[in-house]
Amino acid sequence: MTKIQINGRELEVDPKQPLIRACHDHGVDVPMYCYHPGLQAVGSCRICQVEVAGAPGQPSRVVAACRTPVSEGMVVQTDTPKAHETRRECLEFLLKNHPLDCPICDKAGECDLQDYSYNEGQGKGRSSEPRRKLHKRKSLGDVIVLDEERCILCSRCVRFFTDVTKKAQLTVEGLGSRSVINTFMDKPLEGNYQGNLADICPVGALTSKKFRFQARVWNLSKSLSTCAECSRGCSISVESLRGKEVKRFRPRYNAAVNQWWMCDTGRHALAPVTRALAPAGAVLGGRLTGAAVRGYNGLEARATEDTLPLVADMLATHSGATLVLSPFATEEEGKAALELARALGARPQFLSPAPNGLKDDLLHTGDPCPNRRGLTELGFEPVEPAALLAQLATAPAAVLAGERVLELVGHDGLAKLPSKLRLVAFDLEAADHACLHMAISVPTHVEKAGHWTNVDGHRGVLNVAVAPPAGVRRLDQSLQTLTRLLAGVSSKA
Amino acid sequence: MVVVGRKELTLAERLYLPEVMRGLALTFGKFFEKPITRQYPEEPLPTDEVTRGQPRLVVKDDGNIACVSCGMCEIACPAYAITIDGGETDRAIEREPKKFEIDMLRCILCGFCEEACPKDAIFMSNELELADYTRAALVYDLEKLRRPKSALQRRIDYVYKLSARWRRAK
Numbered sequence: 140m141t142k143i144q145i146n147g148r149e150l151e152v153d154p155k156q157p158l159i160r161a162c163h164d165h166g167v168d169v170p171m172y173c174y175h176p177g178l179q180a181v182g183s184c185r186i187c188q189v190e191v192a193g194a195p196g197q198p199s200r201v202v203a204a205c206r207t208p209v210s211e212g213m214v215v216q217t218d219t220p221k222a223h224e225t226r227r228e229c230l231e232f233l234l235k236n237h238p239l240d241c242p243i244c245d246k247a248g249e250c251d252l253q254d255y256s257y258n259e260g261q262g263k264g265r266s267s268e269p270r271r272k273l274h275k276r277k278s279l280g281d282v283i284v285l286d287e288e289r290c291i292l293c294s295r296c297v298r299f300f301t302d303v304t305k306k307a308q309l310t311v312e313g314l315g316s317r318s319v320i321n322t323f324m325d326k327p328l329e330g331n332y333q334g335n336l337a338d339i340c341p342v343g344a345l346t347s348k349k350f351r352f353q354a355r356v357w358n359l360s361k362s363l364s365t366c367a368e369c370s371r372g373c374s375i376s377v378e379s380l381r382g383k384e385v386k387r388f389r390p391r392y393n394a395a396v397n398q399w400w401m402c403d404t405g406r407h408a409l410a411p412v413t414r415a416l417a418p419a420g421a422v423l424g425g426r427l428t429g430a431a432v433r434g435y436n437g438l439e440a441r442a443t444e445d446t447l448p449l450v451a452d453m454l455a456t457h458s459g460a461t462l463v464l465s466p467f468a469t470e471e472e473g474k475a476a477l478e479l480a481r482a483l484g485a486r487p488q489f490l491s492p493a494p495n496g497l498k499d500d501l502l503h504t505g506d507p508c509p510n511r512r513g514l515t516e517l518g519f520e521p522v523e524p525a526a527l528l529a530q531l532a533t534a535p536a537a538v539l540a541g542e543r544v545l546e547l548v549g550h551d552g553l554a555k556l557p558s559k560l561r562l563v564a565f566d567l568e569a570a571d572h573a574c575l576h577m578a579i580s581v582p583t584h585v586e587k588a589g590h591w592t593n594v595d596g597h598r599g600v601l602n603v604a605v606a607p608p609a610g611v612r613r614l615d616q617s618l619q620t621l622t623r624l625l626a627g628v629s630s631k632a
Numbered sequence: 633m634v635v636v637g638r639k640e641l642t643l644a645e646r647l648y649l650p651e652v653m654r655g656l657a658l659t660f661g662k663f664f665e666k667p668i669t670r671q672y673p674e675e676p677l678p679t680d681e682v683t684r685g686q687p688r689l690v691v692k693d694d695g696n697i698a699c700v701s702c703g704m705c706e707i708a709c710p711a712y713a714i715t716i717d718g719g720e721t722d723r724a725i726e727r728e729p730k731k732f733e734i735d736m737l738r739c740i741l742c743g744f745c746e747e748a749c750p751k752d753a754i755f756m757s758n759e760l761e762l763a764d765y766t767r768a769a770l771v772y773d774l775e776k777l778r779r780p781k782s783a784l785q786r787r788i789d790y791v792y793k794l795s796a797r798w799r800r801a802k
Contacts, residue, residue: 242702242727243700243726275724351720352701352718352719352726353718355706357703380717
């Protein structure tokens with residue numbers, strides 16, 4: 140460790156990290172645009188300049204904190220008039236060509252340039268030259284759109300591809316005031332990590348096409364969660380508009396799992412959590428909000444509290460039921476299911492769909508079960524959809540529990556099963572298969588709290604980001620009630 | 633205990649009728665004076681540019697709404713009356729409101745939205761009347777809020793005049 144002094148405080152800092160990291164780690168705010176802790180420092184924006192005392196008898200110098208290594212006995216001042224003046228001058232040049240787009244810009248509210256201009260900048264521009272006019276809407280592939288006028292040429296996006304995905308795709312084209320960001324030969328961006336560009340861009344130059352103009356960021360309520368798309372379980376924040384509609388998933392820093400990044404598959408996996416509800420009174424054609432029981436006229440809506448005793452009666456009369464949990468089930472739901480399995484005398488299993496071929500070297504594991512390790516450690520055995528269908532063909536009764544479990548088993552296979560199989564599904568949506576006798580609604584993974592264990596054994600947390608629709612009960616509670624009812628039924632018999 | 637003595641009445645007062653006559657004279661006298669009341673629904677209230685009526689959205693001369701759904705009025709609104717959802721357009725200004733709702737029952741006509749707007753898109757009109765059969769009908773949507781710029785021009789000029797004065801004072 141190296142001893143340095145920042146703003147009069149004696150600190151011990153890591154000698155391998157640049158000065159800006161030492162400042163940030165000890166709660167000293169130094170602005171930054173081009174510096175990103177996950178990328179190589181280039182020192183192009185010069186906004187992180189701080190004052191460093193010179194050798195005895197020498198004047199102090201202003202240096203870029205991102206490109207300056209710490210050295211023993213360094214005396215750093217971030218708040219002096221000289222440092223402020225230098226940063227203000229840099230900011231004035233950065234704002235020279237930056238359009239006054241804040242009312243339209245998606246980045247407004249989480250924009251570094253906006254924040255530091257507010258803190259340090261001046262309200263009026265002194266330049267009489269016109270601002271440069273460039274492309275406002277340049278598409279860079281399916282995910283990202285570039286606004287060249289807003290770009291401050293920090294080159295974070297260029298370095299993201301060279302440093303993180305290791306495949307250069309962007310470059311700074313042109314010279315001087317004509318410099319713009321562009322892809323090589325105007326080719327669209329490719330790869331599964333383009334969405335990160337919108338996160339790392341310090342201004343609103345690179346924005347996400349999917350999120351564009353969907354919400355003002357200060358209206359989004361953020362909730363810590365874990366990505367559901369693969370067994371990596373990246374730490375994410377689920378952001379919902381006014382606490383109701385989930386608008387975006389963004390990565391959140393986790394040194395052990397995903398650092399600052401996440402893949403586009405996970406980022407854009409909003410469809411499973413933003414399904415429309417079934418029409419009032421109906422059980423099909425959308426998300427189920429209560430329960431459904433098969434009567435003479437097909438599936439009929441019913442309250443969950445009234446359906447669970449029916450399920451218990453059915454399971455008590457049809458012994459030898461199969462119990463299969465969805466791969467999205469949390470540890471807490473797994474424990475509740477384990478008790479139910481014990482009561483039923485069933486082998487605890489969880490559904491394990493085949494790898495989806497999205498595996499890469501960076502984050503995506505290709506395994507679509509976010510809690511495979513957690514469920515395996517609890518004692519659940521993986522079962523492939525095809526093997527499960529073979530089991531169900533001969534089983535007297537079955538309980539499939541967890542979000543999207545019917546969809547993952549495959550509706551084609553389920554449709555062919557005989558109606559003498561008594562199938563109970565705890566799922567987001569019901570389906571009109573002859574074998575499906577009862578369906579009970581469950582919350583999605585953004586509507587429940589719990590834990591998933593990722594492929595490396597890291598325990599990821601899930602929090603309630605949006606409230607589940609009225610009538611939806613937690614899966615672990617439903618399973619616990621069912622176990623209790625089952626004990627009551629068998630003791631009566 | 634305090635005893636309040638009663639005033640001794642004069643003869644005319646005790647006779648009662650003269651006092652009634654006096655009162656009737658006052659009443660009949662009013663018949664021939666200019667009325668000071670207003671027949672309100674038939675005779676509308678006089679308004680001018682200072683009137684801070686319900687907020688309305690400006691439709692520019694090219695037919696497009698001036699609002700870019702930046703959300704400044706939504707944040708400035710102390711009564712949480714405004715809800716905006718933005719969306720993309722093909723025009724040069726890429727953003728426009730897809731949903732813009734003002735709950736007129738919540739609106740307190742404070743004019744903060746007008747002050748907060750960076751695009752001169754929302755102004756306080758001279759419309760003050762608010763009556764309907766349901767609460768839902770009083771949550772005004774984009775269609776009910778649109779007004780051509782000419783209809784709000786007097787207020788716009790007034791606001792510009794005021795802000796010029798503030799700028800000079802600074």
